[in-house]
Amino acid sequence: MIDSKIQIVPGFSWFGKNIGIKDNTFDFGGILSKQVCSAAGVFTKNTMPGAPVIVGKEHLSDGRLQAIIVNSKNANVATESKGVEDSKEICRMIAKSCGIEPNMVLPSSTGVIGQRLPMGKIVQGCEGIDREFGTTEQDIKNFARSIMTTDTRPKWVSAKVGDATILGVAKGAGMIEPNMATMLAYFVSDAEVEPQQLQAILKRVADRSFNRISIDSDTSTSDTVVTLCNGLAGPVDLSEFEAALGEMAIHLAKEIARDGEGATKLIELVVSGATTREQALLTAKAIINSPLIKTAIHGADPNWGRFVMAIGKVFQYTVDISQLKIFFGQGHDRLGISADLLDRDAVPLQELTEILQQKDVYVEVVLGDGPYSEKVWGCDLTEEYVRVNALYTT
């Protein structure tokens, strides 16, 4: 149903370019709609949100937006009232150039925390900006590149729902923990969906996708997922729309996990047999965030005992180890490990190593015979993650 190629959505135009915020890579991009759109958004739960998140929530409060403007390399966070004023000024400049209302523009910033935006460069970058928006695939690719920070590749996905098209573009990389909307992702569609319905759909979708990934357990101050619908294609079946958006969001979420800072592997983890939904989710998070599990998977070290440790970190629930089963891999290669195997000294370490050597590592932890299960995604922890982050600002 979803397509990893770009499909053009009528009525939206895009740009991405370099304005020299940090270096000569793309750092400034935008999306513009001919019509005022139904809009929905979910934002970081971090209590120190960036200025653009504060302004974006305000501008989204009536469920209407017409443009999105993004810069990378600087998050405009911890910049207080002056940072908020900077974000509003950017919206005003875009609005003036494009002939729309300033509160129809949603701003996003991603990058280093604790530095004022270089407004001189941004003012220059906004000059004649209305003429830079275009509708080609290249314009969309330029936008996707402009929002990247330590991402190694741009990320997009598209889908058709009835007569309508949906296109999603996202960035991830670091400071990502599965507790909220956890990065920047923008979906645009020509479907006709009312703002309230769109908000409810987006919240459910984000909860099953972006809120289920972890790269490093840190929680960004800038996370934003926004959907714009311009209505040009008319009404669509809403359950089909939600199914497509959900599949697209899971695709992008997995892409973000796979492209986590320094990551070489995607980990897909299911925790099942839990007695409550909370137990399933807490256990999944304890495992997917465990640096010892992430490093073991990086080295394809068959150190399955570390899963036992991580399961035991969820102090609120006890697990009967004689009931615990851990499955590695998929299909006929799937390998089950349990305490009775250990008892018989029959843990197949060589087979386990081979499964852990794959690029996509599937793990299912069965805690018991409870009815609840949760699926989350993460990545391995590598020396490259440390290198990327030890000298981020310099």
Place this chain on the structure above:
Amino acid sequence: MIDSKIQIVPGFSWFGKNIGIKDNTFDFGGILSKQVCSAAGVFTKNTMPGAPVIVGKEHLSDGRLQAIIVNSKNANVATESKGVEDSKEICRMIAKSCGIEPNMVLPSSTGVIGQRLPMGKIVQGCEGIDREFGTTEQDIKNFARSIMTTDTRPKWVSAKVGDATILGVAKGAGMIEPNMATMLAYFVSDAEVEPQQLQAILKRVADRSFNRISIDSDTSTSDTVVTLCNGLAGPVDLSEFEAALGEMAIHLAKEIARDGEGATKLIELVVSGATTREQALLTAKAIINSPLIKTAIHGADPNWGRFVMAIGKVFQYTVDISQLKIFFGQGHDRLGISADLLDRDAVPLQELTEILQQKDVYVEVVLGDGPYSEKVWGCDLTEEYVRVNALYTT
């Protein structure tokens, strides 16, 4: 008051040696007391504790112990009833050789999870073990080495309280999070202290020391802190005893953080101005466990904005950023950063870099004007941590 040199405690003898559990480094050690001792212990809160923790708690239940036997390289965890039987068998062998009761022996194991102990090697290692215990400084050093896993150096500390001596030996390295007794530490003394008093003292001491360190947020299944008092020196002033034990425990806790897997720096963090003790501790943990802060400190990157992010991860409390102050360094080099500095574009990044280049990095985060503060210790996150842990079992 405390001394980083070994002071001999009358009545206790020690050994440490290699029995070939994994390689030719020391992996088996013990402490033996002539007298039955008052004993106290605190153990991991992990719900999947190792077999030795289960047996140790049982043997400690009457507040009396006479010996401690430790192996490294294998944690005897996730081994179910057979693992418990192995630990009890070790206690029986030690007891028989030394002429004491089996339930007077506390067993500890540390190392890989999910493998049965090599009992053949241990049986051989226990032959004539009573003759291996000695009272020299070298015997104590051998013991301290025998309990090491990925520690780069042995750790001990001693103190005098009145006529009594206290000696502490510990190991740390990885799978350490400040939520409990977080590693192996053994204190012996010739002070006379009743078991109940000793237990209360040890619990308070562990809470202010070992429960305040973090290396990687993972929670070991084997953590054990035990204190033995043989009473040979007679009664001591208990508040002096607790003060000395507390100082010793903080010393060892800091040594463990400093020698965390791959660590190159000790981080000492105070969070003050909190409105509740919970806020202070949650914030301190969010910061000390943040991989992005740990990597930035590793690289001496003046990325103070990441502290803002970590503070904002404590969703239960809001912090007024205009009140927030972050101090780096100590004494007259101490550097304060706050939002108004940023406003004036006056953050002294070069001075901050210099402070972060030091081996001991002191940070104080002042959240507001609340009355609560907490101190915790941690270490930087390095490429070496990943290397050590990616291939731990192989």
